[in-house]
Amino acid sequence: MESLLILHAVAAACAPWLVARLGRASFALLALPPAAGFAYTIWLAVRGLPSRESTPWAPVLGLELSFRVDPLAVVMMSLVTGVGVLVLCYSARYFPEGEAGLGRYGGVMVAFAGSMLGLVTADDLLLLYVFWELTTVFSYLLIGYDPASRTSRQAAMKALVVTTFGGLAMLAGFVLLGQAAGSYRISQIVAHPPGLAPAALVLVLAGALSKSAIFPFSTWLPAAMAAPTPVSAYLHAAAMVKAGVYLLARLGPAFGDLAWWRAVAVPLGVATMLLGGWRALRENDLKRLLAYGTVSQLGLLVVLFGTGTRAAALAGAGMLAAHALFKAALFLVVGIVDRAAGSRDLRELSGVGRAAPWVCGVAVLAGASMAGLPPLAGFAGKEAALESLLDSPFALAGVVAGAALTAAYTLRFLWGAFAGKPGRQALPVRRTPAAMFAPAALLSVLGLALAPFAPWYAGAVSGYTGTFRDPGHQAHLAAWAGPSLPLLLSAAALAAGMLLFLAREPVAQTGVALHAVDSGQVFWSAVRRLDRFAIQVTGLIQRGSLPDYLVLTLVATVGVGLFSLAYGGAPHLHVPVVAWQRPEQPVIAVLLTAAAVLALYARASILLALVAGLTGYCTALLFLAHGSPDLALTQFLAETLSLVVFALVLRRLPVDPVKGRLPMPFRLGLGLAVGVVATGAGMLATAARTTEPVGALMGGAAEQAGARNVVSAIILDIRAWDTLGESAVLVVLTLGVTSLVFLRRRAYRIEPSEAGRRRGTHWLAATLPRGQRALAFEVAARLTFHTVLTLSVFLMVIGHSAVGGGFAGGIVAGLAITVRFLAGGRNELAAAVPVHAGVLMGAGLTLSAGTALIGLLFGRAALEMLATDVSVPVVGHVHLSTGLLFDLGVYVSVVGMVQDVLRALGGELDRQIDTEPGAETTPGDAAASGAEGRA
Secondary structure, three states: HHHHHHHHHHHHHHHHHHHHHHHHHHHHHHHHHHHHHHHHHHHHHHHHHOOEEEEEEHHHHOOOHHHEOOHHHHHHHHHHHHHHHHHHHHHHOOOOOOOOOHHHHHHHHHHHHHHHHHHHHHHHHHHHHHHHHHHHHHHHHOOOOOOOOOHHHHHHHHHHHHHHHHHHHHHHHHHHHHHHOOOOEHHHHHHOOOOOOOHHHHHHHHHHHHHOOOOOOHHHHHHHOOOOOOOOOOHHHOOOHHHHHHHHHHHHHHHHHHHHHHHHHHHHHHHHHHHHHHHHHOOOOOOHHHHHHHHHHHHHHHHHHHHHHHHHHHHHHHEEEHHHHHHHHHHHHHHHHHHHOOOOOOOOOOOOOHHHHHHHHHHHHHHHHHOOOOOOHHHHHHHHHHOOOOOOHHHHHHHHHHHHHHHHHHHHHEEEEEEEOOOOOOOOOOOOOOOHHHHHHHHHHHHHOOOHHHHHHHOOOOHHHOOEEOOOOOOOOOOOOOOOOOHHHHEEEHHHHHHHHHHHHHHHHHHHOOOOOOOOHHHHHHHHHHHHHHHHHHHHHHHOOHHHHHHHHHHHHHHEEEEEEOOOOOOHOOOOOOOOOHHHHHHHHHHHHHHHHHHOOOHHHHHHHHHHHHHHHHHHHHHHHHHHHHHHHHHHHHHHHHHHHHHHHHOOOOOOOOOOOOHHHHHHHHHHHHHHHHHHHHHHHHHOOOOOOOOHHHHHHHHHHHOOEEEEHHHHHOOOHHHHHHHHHHHHHHHHHHHHHHOOOOOOOOOHHHHHHOOOOOOOOOOOOOOOOOHHHHHHHHHHHHHHHHHHHHHHHHOOOOOOOOHHHHHHHHHHHHHHHHHHHHHHHHOOOOOOOHHHHHHHHHHHHHHHHHHHOOOOOOOOEEEEEEEOOOOOEEEHHHHHHHHHHHHHHHHHHHHHHHHHEEEEEEHHHHHHOOOOOHHHHHHHHHHHHHH
């Protein structure tokens, strides 16, 4: 199964390239992954069921890639893969050659097929949710196929909002379900259902019903008809809308006999069936008519699987397959009619049946199955449904009424698409390509050819239907079961449907007259009101004031802490209080407190930055006192670099004294409250420990990895993925901050000034304005630069066995570069680091990621350390490892980040200062600054 999913992903990624080179013919190649999935499905069915596959994902968390195929999964896999192949072949002639976006369409279509395949085979609730949301995203892209169309964009957004809302509710239900069961394995939950609160079932049902467009979530499906017709045939007939029904069918054996399950599913299913069928009677667009018909029949499927009996599940399994066959065929027929006659409006179509008799025959065959005429698959499913509901009068009455509406809108569809209209001239019809006709014809014929095998099909799915605890009324799945009460009810429904069709004009007018509320207008009105509410809340909270944001964050922190203390059951914990463990700690604590108090009374911005830096240095001393030299070194270096950044920014701010917007007592009280909450949380967390601290195990793990530095072993071996991710986050954050500085500039790079170019060959290339140069500082910077860089490399190399590492070494190198910049300005910066910052950050991340995965090349696990010892003449014994290369990548990334910050906050601000009126610059600098400003 995993190989099939990877095959779909690879084909989806290659689709744009294939379409660009082969055009529409590439759809034949893109159909190969679903075809392979269909062949695999048949092979599994012949080999024997159930079939299980499981691959560990995160064993410590109990997560795994678990797949299971049983009879229900085989039915869904056959529909997803089989119809997918036919729709992709149909697409090869539906779209004109060279249409824009065709490669994107092919890729997303194949990706959706793979996601749906994973969804129906997943045996883990969380894995199912991942595929569930993937289908949501891909359906959004398919519905919004034409980004230039406002209708397509709105339809895609509506589908995304509704189904995502339901998916989030379903995720909450999954979590409650998994926690109650003690496992997220679906097969285990179904075999041993846990006791659940009604809220959990309602949340799961919300996700299923929204995905299958059940009332009140029906509005998105008709709007989705803005998508191309092949998308409608696949997503909205055979695949996506079946996902919610599939979830009901999958969990039905466990919860189908519960009152809450039936009380939610059955009434909503009946209401959807009737409302959708009634609305279809007044639609003039053939696709929208079929869309409302789909909504109606999805309601029928929800009624059957929501009833929770063995008989209803058998009828549901029959209707599940029959509906996919006839509805996909009818959507494909609409595409043929639209392309051949140039219209989908049944008021404009006339004489198409006479001009295209074979297409008309295919539509009649599929429509007869949809209406439930014998001896077709739709008839077998409908008779079984009526028979299974004989003990449920409410559901039975709703299904009979729904069957009458189905017969009526089926006749309306066939008459509107193919009949000659009085007083309207027959439309000219173009020839239908075989690649478009064959898929629709095959699906229609299958509805006829497979009907005699209905009893065999019932036996094949008995492994699934037999898991329902409530047998319900006995039902049979057969192409003809003889005279019976269900047959009489079916005949009555057909007769009523014929009468509704004959009275189609009054019925349509009545529907328009009774139509008081438009669901689309209600939806967008709710969205607009939500937008306005969000704007008001944003205006209230997001005022553009950093102090306000900080106050809100700190108040929320205190509130969460107090709530946890009151309701978290913490008072029973015994919290030991130790004044200090080493004599240095109280001294450092006094210094830290003094720095914090001094910060309260600081009025100058630069003084406040320095005092805040002192608190960071004191924190580093605490780390050192606790025996954590690595943390202390990193804190010292990061604090020093932060002070430099503060100094670069503060020089552009007004020199007015800093005044607090809030009264001192409030700020002091809030600070004390936050301190108490943070300290108390740490003490409570320490006291709540019930197992041995993991830190005691790190020493042995580090020794096993060949590292004498536990911290470096954690960063490079145990948590290397986290380190790689943190490096990427820092790079993105740096680029985001610095890009704001260059928001108004077209040129990203800071070029040296003309004076800097003239003096670039000299030993001292500093070009600061007169009065700002310090010769002693410049000489000291040049003399110590290479020594500090050597120290940074030394820290990087020894990081795996002593205090240091790539991050610390990178910051030391960054400080050396910073000193050069402070001594000589942007020209000195350009001379110190001639490589572009983006190149450094990209090369560093690439080196770290490549090193992290190099173990795979040798048949080992990702991030597995590879090490060797070599003897170098003069140098001596050298220990080389992939950890050193990983650290080198971090080192280069940090140097690039420091350079980018200096270039933006230093070089760009220098350029702005130079271009300000009255700035004191040398003639060469002024000329260069003017040239840069013009650039």
